[in-house]
Amino acid sequence: MGFARGMDGDLGMTDLRKLRVGIVGCGKIADGHAEVVQHLEGAALVAVCDREPLLAEQLAVRYGVPGWYGDLGQMLERERLDVVHITTPPGVHLPLTQQCVAAGAHVFLEKPLALRLADCRDLIDAVVAGGRQMSINYWPNFDPPAMEFKEMLARGVVGEPVHVEAFIGYDLSGAYGQALMGDAGHWVHRLPGKLFQNMMDHIFNRIVPLFPDVEPEVHAFAFKRRDAVRGDGTDAMLDELRVVLKAGGVSAYGSLCSHARPVANTLKVYGTKNTVELDYNNRTVVTASAQKYPSAVGRLVPPFQMASRYLAQGKKNVGQFRRSEFHFFAGMSRLLELFYAGIRSGGAPPIPYAEILRVAGVMDRVIEQVYPASASEGGAA
Amino acid sequence: MKILVTGAGGFLGKLIVERLLAHGQTDIRCMLRDTSKAAGLQAIAARSPEARLEMVAVNLRNPAEIGPVLEGCGMVIHAAAALKGSPAEMFMDSVVASRNLLDAVAALHQESKTMRVVLVSSFGAMGVSALGRGAMVNENTPMETHPEWRDVYSYSKLRQEQLFWEYREKFKFELVVLRPGVIYGPGGGHFSNRVGLSLFGTFLHLGGSNLLPLTYVENCAEAIVVAALYPGADGQIYNVVDDDLVSSREYLGLYKKQVKPMRSVPVPYFALMWASRAVEGYSRRSKGQLPAIFTPYKTQAMWGGNKFSNAKLKTIGWRPVISTREGLARAFAAFRVEPEKAK
Numbered sequence: 001m002g003f004a005r006g007m008d009g010d011l012g013m014t015d016l017r018k019l020r021v022g023i024v025g026c027g028k029i030a031d032g033h034a035e036v037v038q039h040l041e042g043a044a045l046v047a048v049c050d051r052e053p054l055l056a057e058q059l060a061v062r063y064g065v066p067g068w069y070g071d072l073g074q075m076l077e078r079e080r081l082d083v084v085h086i087t088t089p090p091g092v093h094l095p096l097t098q099q100c101v102a103a104g105a106h107v108f109l110e111k112p113l114a115l116r117l118a119d120c121r122d123l124i125d126a127v128v129a130g131g132r133q134m135s136i137n138y139w140p141n142f143d144p145p146a147m148e149f150k151e152m153l154a155r156g157v158v159g160e161p162v163h164v165e166a167f168i169g170y171d172l173s174g175a176y177g178q179a180l181m182g183d184a185g186h187w188v189h190r191l192p193g194k195l196f197q198n199m200m201d202h203i204f205n206r207i208v209p210l211f212p213d214v215e216p217e218v219h220a221f222a223f224k225r226r227d228a229v230r231g232d233g234t235d236a237m238l239d240e241l242r243v244v245l246k247a248g249g250v251s252a253y254g255s256l257c258s259h260a261r262p263v264a265n266t267l268k269v270y271g272t273k274n275t276v277e278l279d280y281n282n283r284t285v286v287t288a289s290a291q292k293y294p295s296a297v298g299r300l301v302p303p304f305q306m307a308s309r310y311l312a313q314g315k316k317n318v319g320q321f322r323r324s325e326f327h328f329f330a331g332m333s334r335l336l337e338l339f340y341a342g343i344r345s346g347g348a349p350p351i352p353y354a355e356i357l358r359v360a361g362v363m364d365r366v367i368e369q370v371y372p373a374s375a376s377e378g379g380a381a
Numbered sequence: 382m383k384i385l386v387t388g389a390g391g392f393l394g395k396l397i398v399e400r401l402l403a404h405g406q407t408d409i410r411c412m413l414r415d416t417s418k419a420a421g422l423q424a425i426a427a428r429s430p431e432a433r434l435e436m437v438a439v440n441l442r443n444p445a446e447i448g449p450v451l452e453g454c455g456m457v458i459h460a461a462a463a464l465k466g467s468p469a470e471m472f473m474d475s476v477v478a479s480r481n482l483l484d485a486v487a488a489l490h491q492e493s494k495t496m497r498v499v500l501v502s503s504f505g506a507m508g509v510s511a512l513g514r515g516a517m518v519n520e521n522t523p524m525e526t527h528p529e530w531r532d533v534y535s536y537s538k539l540r541q542e543q544l545f546w547e548y549r550e551k552f553k554f555e556l557v558v559l560r561p562g563v564i565y566g567p568g569g570g571h572f573s574n575r576v577g578l579s580l581f582g583t584f585l586h587l588g589g590s591n592l593l594p595l596t597y598v599e600n601c602a603e604a605i606v607v608a609a610l611y612p613g614a615d616g617q618i619y620n621v622v623d624d625d626l627v628s629s630r631e632y633l634g635l636y637k638k639q640v641k642p643m644r645s646v647p648v649p650y651f652a653l654m655w656a657s658r659a660v661e662g663y664s665r666r667s668k669g670q671l672p673a674i675f676t677p678y679k680t681q682a683m684w685g686g687n688k689f690s691n692a693k694l695k696t697i698g699w700r701p702v703i704s705t706r707e708g709l710a711r712a713f714a715a716f717r718v719e720p721e722k723a724k
Contacts, residue, residue: 052477062536
C-alpha cells in the first residue's frame with residue numbers, strides 16, 4: 001500500500017502506512033539494504049536507482065522491486081519516496097543527499113558519510129535545513145550484543161570507562177577484499193584514506209560514544225604488511241592501522257588489521273567497576289571474572305565463571321535463532337526500525353548527529369597522519 | 382582476418398587461442414584484464430612464431446578502453462565472464478561489460494559492416510526447470526523464465542545473451558552463440574554443482590545417475606572456433622557437450638579412484654526435493670535468517686536430470702579433439718597435484 005502525505009507533507013505519528021523506500025547505488029552493499037528493508041513491517045522497497053541502469057535492473061529483478069531507474073531525479077519525481085538509502089561511494093553522498101532532501105525524502109547513508117568532516121557538516125546541515133532526518137549505517141552498534149552492552153553501560157555495570165579497545169579485522173582475500181585488490185581503479189583506492197577510510201567508522205563509532213565531549217588526542221600510524229608485487233595502484237594502499245586516542249580521563253586503542261586470523265571484530269571496555277568484552281562476530285558480550293577467593297583456589301574459579309557466562313550467551317543466541325532474530329544484518333534491521341520510527345514520530349534520530357560528526361573528525365585526523373599527501377591534496381571518490 | 386578474443390587469459394580463453402591457431406588463424410588480439418596473467422598465452426605465442434599474437438590489457442567495465450582494441454578486427458569471440466563475486470560484480474563483469482563491448486562493436490560495424498560476434502553463453506541460460514526429468518535439452522529448449530530464482534551466474538549469463546540478440550537485431554552484425562555445458566579440464570574446478578556440494582565438511586552427492594553435460598575445455602574451444610569460422614552459423618545457437626557422457630555417479634567414482642579417496646553421502650532426488658521445499662519454507666518464514674540455498678526450482682534445474690544433444694554442432698563439422706575417457710584421465714591427473722579452488 002502506498003503512503004499518502006499529510007496536509008503538511010509530513011508523516012503523522014499515528015500513520016501506520018508503509019514508508020516508501022528507494023535505494024540509490026546498486027553495488028554490493030545495496031543487497032544488504034534490500035534484504036533488510038524487504039522484511040521490515042513498516043516499509044516497502046518501491047524503487048532502486050543506479051547511473052548504470054543494468055545494475056539497477058538486476059537489483060530490482062532479484063528482490064522483486066517494482067521500479068528501477070538510471071536517474072535519481074526521475075526516481076524522486078515519479079516515486080514520491082519517504083526515505084532514500086544512499087549506497088553509492090561517499091564522494092557523491094553530499095550532492096545526492098541535497099537532491100533527496102530537496103525532493104522531501106529522508107536519507108539513510110552508507111559509511112563513510114563523506115570524504116571530509118567539512119562535507120559531513122554540510123550534509124547534515126542540508127538535512128536539518130530541509131526539515132528531514134538522516135542516519136548512517138553503523139549497524140554493528142545495533143546488533144543484539146551491542147544493544148545489551150549499551151544497557152549494561154546505562155545500568156552502571158561497567159562503571160566509568162577508563163580504557164577502550166576497538167579491533168576490526170579485514171580479509172583482503174575475501175569477497176570485498178578481492179574486488180578491491182583486483183581493481184586498481186576501484187573507488188576505495190581513490191579515497192583520501194583508502195581502505196581505512198572505508199572501514200574505520202566501525203572503529204571510532206564504538207569509541208567516541210564512550211569518550212567525554214572534548215576534542216580527543218589522536219595518534220595514528222599505519223603500514224603495509226603485504227608485499228608490493230602487483231605494480232599497480234593497489235600497491236599504494238596501506239593495510240594495517242593502529243590509533244591511540246585520549247579524551248579527558250578515557251584512553252583508547254583502535255586497530256584495523258588485515259592479516260591476523262581469525263578476522264575479528266571486537267570491543268573491550270575497561271571500566272571502573274567491570275571489564276566487558278563484546279565480540280560482534282560471535283555475538284557475545286561478557287564481563288571479565290574477578291578473583292574473589294584467595295590464593296590458588298581463587299585462580300581455579302574464574303575460567304569456570306567465564307565458561308558459564310559464554311554458555312549463557314550461547315543459550316541466548318539459540319533463543320534468538322529460534323525466534324528468527326539472528327540474521328546477519330540484525331543490527332541494520334534494528335537501526336532502521338528506530339530510524340523509521342523517528343521519522344514517523346518526528347522524534348530524535350537513533351544516532352545523534354554530533355556523534356556522527358565527532359567520528360568524522362577523528363577520521364580526518366587519522367587520514368592526515370597516515371596519508372599526509374592525499375589529505376593535503378584532497379581526494380575524489 | 383584479425384580476431385579479438387576477450388577473456389583470452391582464462392581457463393577457456395587460452396584454449397580458444399590455441400584452437401584458432403590450429404585452424405590456421407594467425408592474427409589474434411588477446412584481450413585480458415590483467416596482462417600479468419598472460420604467461421599461458423606467452424607460452425602459446427612462443428610455440429607459434431609464425432603467428433601474430435597481441436596482448437592487450439582492457440577492463441571491459443571501462444567503455445573508453447574498448448573501441449581502440451576493436452579497430453581492424455573482423456571477429457570478436459567473447460569469452461570473458463564473471464564466475465564468482467557478489468551479484469553486482471558478476472553482473473558488472475558479465476552483463477555491463479558485454480553491453481560496453483556491444484556498443485563498441487555496433488559503432489565499428491556501422492562503419493565497416495563486416496563484423497561477426499561469437500558469444501560464449503552457458504547452459505545456465507536455458508529453462509530446464511519446466512522440463513520433465515529425463516527430457517532432452519537441445520538448441521530448441523527455451524530460455525530460463527526466472528533465472529534470478531536459480532542463481533546469479535545463470536541470471537547474468539541469460540541477461541548477457543539477451544543483450545547480444547537485442548543488439549544483433551538492432552545493428553545487424555553476425556552473431557553466433559555457443560552454450561557450453563560443464564567445462565572441465567586441468568586448471569578447472571574439480572566438481573560441478575551438478576555432481577554435488579560440500580556442506581559442513583561433508584560432500585553431498587546430489588547428481589545420482591544423472592548424465593553430466595561435460596565438455597573438455599579443449600573440445601569446447603574447438604566447438605567455439607568451428608562455429609566461429611563456419612560461414613552459415615550466423616544467427617545460430619550451438620549447445621556444446623562431448624560424446625560418451627558419464628553420469629554423476631560415474632564421475633564421482635572415478636574421482637575417488639583416480640584423484641583421492643573421499644567420503645560422500647548420496648542424496649536421492651526425492652529427498653533433495655523434500656529438503657529443498659523445507660529449506661525454502663524455513664528461509665521465507667524466518668525472513669531470510671538462513672539463505673534458501675536449495676529451492677525446488679533450483680533443484681529441478683540443477684539435479685532434475687536431462688539428456689543432452691550435440692547433433693547440431695556436428696552438422697557443422699565439430700568433432701571432439703579428446704575423448705571423454707581421455708579428458709577425464711587428463712583432468713584427474715592434474716587434479717591429483719592441483720589444490721581444489723574455492724568456489
